Amino acid sequence: MKKSILAAMAAFFLFAMPVAAHPPIQVYVDGQTVSFDQAPVIIDDRTLVPMRAIFKALGSQVTWSEPNQTITSTKGGDTVVLKIGDTGLYKNGQLVYTMAVPAQIINERTLVPIRAIAEAFDADVAWDPIGYVITILSSGSEVEGGYHTDVKADDGTTVLSFKMDLQDSNGSNGTKIKDSLEMEVKSLAKDFINDFENQAKKEYESAKVQGLPFTPYYFVGSYELTRDDSKYVSYYGTSTQYTGGSETIRGCTSHTYSASTGKELTIFDIIDDSEKELHNFFVSSFTALMEERPKSFYSNGKDRLEVYLDEVGFYVIGDGLGFYLPPETIAPNETGIVSFTVKYVV
Known part of the structure; x- marks a missing residue:
């Protein structure tokens, strides 16, 4: 039976407000x-x-x-x-x-x-700020789940690399779900290569002529299971990409499936609240985070929140739900992904 997320508002303020403690790394x-x-x-x-x-x-x-x-x-x-x-x-x-x-x-x-x-040691590092998970892909490693591809210059030097790891579900629909996610990952890789292959090659050739160091462009990330049981299979994915310059770009996405059918679910397949009620919940919750840590957010973060409400993502955990907004929506890139969890049984 679906439940109202509004009933969990009190739990949010008890469990989701930022505190010094964090999950084990x-x-x-x-x-x-x-x-x-x-x-x-x-x-x-x-x-x-x-x-x-x-x-x-x-x-x-x-x-x-x-x-x-x-x-x-x-x-x-x-x-x-x-x-x-x-x-x-x-x-x-x-x-x-x-x-x-x-x-x-x-x-x-x-x-x-x-x-x-x-x-x-030339490894790629991804950080999940929700689960406090660090994923490292070492140089020359094989990605058993997910997708890995490189782009090389004419002299054989790698100028661009894409690696996205994918944790397997143990459920009866695990293969179906994995196939769906792998299609998404390959599409991400195709877009990344199309957007940056020529730029990476040109920057490499320029650096070589000038005798300067060159850092290969990369996209590295992972899909981690946040819940995998007889009811839900839920994935939360994080990524880091570098495309020249001095900054990296962090991203996030998520997918939740019915374990019994393999069908991807929306938040309204899980809870009974209306879209308006859910939006009000997001406004109250993210506003609480902004008021707790104002220096971590844009000065006009509350106004920006109204614009980005439809971009709030979710994932399912063992005893509740997690919600997040990507970087540069209500907070700058250096703040990272803005998120909170609500504890109740789903």
């Missing part, structure tokens, strides 16, 4: 969960993780020099070096990354900034 490297003996931590919006576990997951060897407080890791022909408290990360003797937060020792464990380490 989960890290996946090439689809495999990485286990840590010290929980990852977030410092100044940067995630740090125990060094040995992440280097092992990336397939590299690591050594620790106690006298110099220095970490050295090797993989193939590459050597990465960083020092406790030092913001410089060196690859093959060259400074390649200045970290906002350096490696440090916490609870007698050496923690390193995960994005800097992964990218130093």
Whole structure:
């Protein structure tokens, strides 16, 4: 039986308001969960993780020099070096990354900034700010679910890469659902290549002539299951893309299916509220978030919300629903995806 989401308003204010605590951070490297003996931590919006576990997951060897407080890791022909408290990360003797937060020792464990380490070994990193999930696709890895393709210059150098991982559902309609999502992913890849292939090739050739470094364009992301049972199969997808310049663009999408039929569902297949009631709920909920953290939103965020109400997405979790708005709707790109969850049984 469908339920009214308005009945969950009180739960929203109890469970969805921003607080310092957050869900445990989960890290996946090439689809495999990485286990840590010290929980990852977030410092100044940067995630740090125990060094040995992440280097092992990336397939590299690591050594620790106690006298110099220095970490050295090797993989193939590459050597990465960083020092406790030092913001410089060196690859093959060259400074390649200045970290906002350096490696440090916490609870007698050496923690390193995960994005800097992964990218130093040419891996792609995606961050899910709703589930606190970090997905890393290492250089040369195969994507078992989803889609992966590269575009190369005439000399064989990769100038553009598309990788979108896809977690499989275990339900009876899992194959049907997967086929639908894979079609969407391939369409995304086609559009990304059509839009940026020529631009990436031109930028690469220009950089080569001038002897300048070139960063390949990329689109990396993943579809993660937020619920997979006899009633619902729900996916939440996040992506990060780089197309030159100094900024990356983050995106999000979601799909929820009936587990019994494989049919994709709208929010009105799940709840009884009218469109007007739902819009009023969104206005109240997102306004509460803006009033709690005004500096994270556009100054005219409340006016923009009225324009973007139809872009609110949803996904189903074990004990409720999640709602979100993409970056640059009511908040700038650096704020990321704006979201909240409502706890009730669906």
